[in-house]
Amino acid sequence: MRVRLMLSQNGYKSRDSSLIATYTVVRDVKLSLRKGDASVVQLHFARWFDKNIEPLHKEQCGGYNPRAIAGSGIDSNHASGTAEDLNWKKHVRGKHNTFSAEDQKKIRAQLKFYEGVLRWGGDYKKATIDDMHFEINAGPKELARIAKKCKDADKPKPAYTPKDVKVDGVLGPDTTKLWQYVTKQKITGKMDAAFVKWLQAFLRERVDHRLVIDGDPGKKTIAALQRYLKSPVDGFITTPKSQLIVALQRRLNANKF
DSSP: OOOOOOBBTTSOBOSOGGGEEEEEEETTEEEEEETTHHHHHHHHHHHHHHHHTOOOOGGGOBOOOOOBOTTSSSBOGGGGTOEEEOOTTTSOTTOSOOSOHHHHHHHHHHHGGGTTSEEEGGGOSSSOOOTTEEEEOSOHHHHHHHHHHHHHHHSOOOOOOOOOOOOSSOOOHHHHHHHHHHTTOOOOSSOOHHHHHHHHHHHHHHTOTTOOOSSOOOHHHHHHHHHHHTOOOSSOOOSSOOHHHHHHHHHHHTTOO
16 A cells, blocks of 8 residues: 655655654744754744844744644645744734834845745735744755855854054955954944944044934044044045054054054
8 A cells, every 4th residue: 555645835744753853942932843954944043033023932933733734635834844933923824014014124134045945924925924934945955055054154253363454544354353353342344333333422422522323434423533543634534545544553553542
């Protein structure tokens, strides 16, 4: 007698508990998911969701469930451990826009990281809208590639080792990293909004109390920095060599700002 292989909607073997393991997502929140690459991708997203959208609640999250899709004879992706539901009381199946417009934008931006391998029920066109639901939507080969991408993204970044920068008048990533290190700010190597806001607050206290803290390194911020570093004041970082950046690099090499 031939035994029919049970498959979930996305083509993975379903209703086989030997393929499932239970993982801690964050705190006391646990999910039962398919072992291997599927769990890597789903856990990566669930942890991002908890950090960037809203805290996960242990009594409102689920993964593996050996059942069919409601109203059909097709096994749900939950039946293969390749789908997860997050905070279902708040994001009820069939209800539209349970996330704010801003959170929807953030979710879709994060989903781009998975390159289509993870699909959101909030984007269903033909099926019932399902904001709580996220599922694997690719075969093993693509899934493996994105799982590796998730693992690589989660690897701890090497510690920053400060070293003198070349005094060339160019505000490159090495100069910015040393600047952030000397001033005890987060080291990114970029003039990102958080660092610029810190700089503006620093300069407003010492140079220009009218300076607006908006994260935009505009002309007034540059002029205040020029006054602070006692370089010619024109509100611009000139190229290819800036006397402002030369003054900055010399101070940083002396471990001060």
